[in-house]
Amino acid sequence: MDRYSQYVIEDFVMDSYFQRWVRFNHPEDQSYWDEFMRKNPLQKEDVLRARALLTSVYRLYATDISDEEISMEIHQLVEQIRRERKKSFVEEKSGSPRRSLRSPFWWAAAAVLVIGAGVWYQLSTTRETYTATYQTFTQNKTVETYENDGTENRTWELKDGSTVTLEPGSTLDIPTDFPETSRDVFLTGTAQFNVKKDAERPFTVYSDKLVTRVLGTRFTVRAPRNGESVVEVAEGRVSVFRTTDFAQPAKEKMGMIVTSNQKIVLEPKEDRLIKELLDLPQIVAPLPPTVTFNYVDAPVSRVLKELMDAYHVEIIYDEEQLKGCTLNATLSDQTLYEKLAAICEAIEARYELIDGQITIHGKKCQ
């Protein structure tokens, strides 16, 4: 307090602690300056005038912009920069997909040669995880690389009769002893798989963040460099693990089972695996001729069973509760969600999506 006792209005105005008090009004500062004015009544007037002066400046020149607006501008800017980087990356590579024989060492070296400086840096930030997972995969093996550096999807047939469709920019590394010892592949990017059934040898898709194990099904794995990792199952059943969990001995417990018309999402923060229904579930099983999805006085429980059989989704409802409910509706050309909405409206119920399953909450019908 000593130094302030000599202050006049200009000194207060220029003092940073004083400014902080006027501008932000923290309680500690308020009590300090209240106390100061009490103890130095001759200066009280100067304090108040200095305060008025600064307050005017702060109010007069303030600008209104929300944090959301700012975040959006930042996001746009960073996205723009990323887009420009990708452009130069695409321009570097030329022409058609090719197969090449590479050992892990070659892969690392080739990465530096083939891509431009900007993208090299981007890769190197995620390289730590990449190299670790990839190196573990390729240890003591030679791999063949399927790469799509074109602009269209491209499909290959694998030695076991399974097919893989790679989206542009994606690569699939396959050990040369596939499928004799096991059916393991390493994916970077996005691919659809149609896997031939082989109970002896589960087909396992390794990627940076997720491991997907299947017996025989149709599914899509999205394993981009940045962003969410997703596994979508069109038909069949897969188990999905976080790469970090897969290495643990008790791995069976830590994975999740994903069935038809479900997907599992691993957010970049790697918090947990979230299971959801696909945005556009498809009818999986061949429909028996009796099932048309057009109903006249049909018991709702039968309708729900037909949905479950057709889409291979789980619908949970209280059989007792919905016992007396019937449905009159034409649902044939509707999506699964539209069908559910129509049914719920008819019986005054609602549905919920939890963990990739459908739950109907209803009440007794007349």
Next chain:
Amino acid sequence: MSQTSDHTGEEVALWDAFRKGDETALGEIVRKYYRSLFGYGMKFSPDREFVKDCIQDLFMELWSKRDSLGDTDFVKFYLFKSLRRKIHRESMRRQRVDEDADLEFSAEQQEEPSFEQQIIESEIFQNRLKKIESELKSLPRRQQEVIFLKFFENLDNNAIAEVMSISKQAVSNLIYRTIKLLKEKI
């Protein structure tokens, strides 16, 4: 607590990372200074989108020539100076105004303080505020800009001189004169 430029070790590291091509560092820098830059830009144009565009362009240009940027301990004033120049150029281009004319600094349209605020604040205080405000608004624009950069953005006199391309002496004179004038009004 320093009133002058805030060139901490952290800021220097951020700037270095940015120059080496780390786009996350760029995002950090933008986040740190966006509000201030936007507030400054809005004093020269009431068009929010125009100001936002200028800031976007500014950072895109800085990004593309990041290899040739020098060390700078004073990131904030450098950004302010670059933005000022850019807004000047863009305004000239769009309005085809005489190039010798300088940018015109002026406060934006302000809202009235809330009713509650008016009750809490004493009448004396409110009268003072009104007097100072009308006095500030009538000051030459360059003088107002100096006051803004000094008290609102906490730039030191050297930095202000750089941003506005005037002498350090002119800056301290303007500050001194402004306080002297304002205190007599209240």
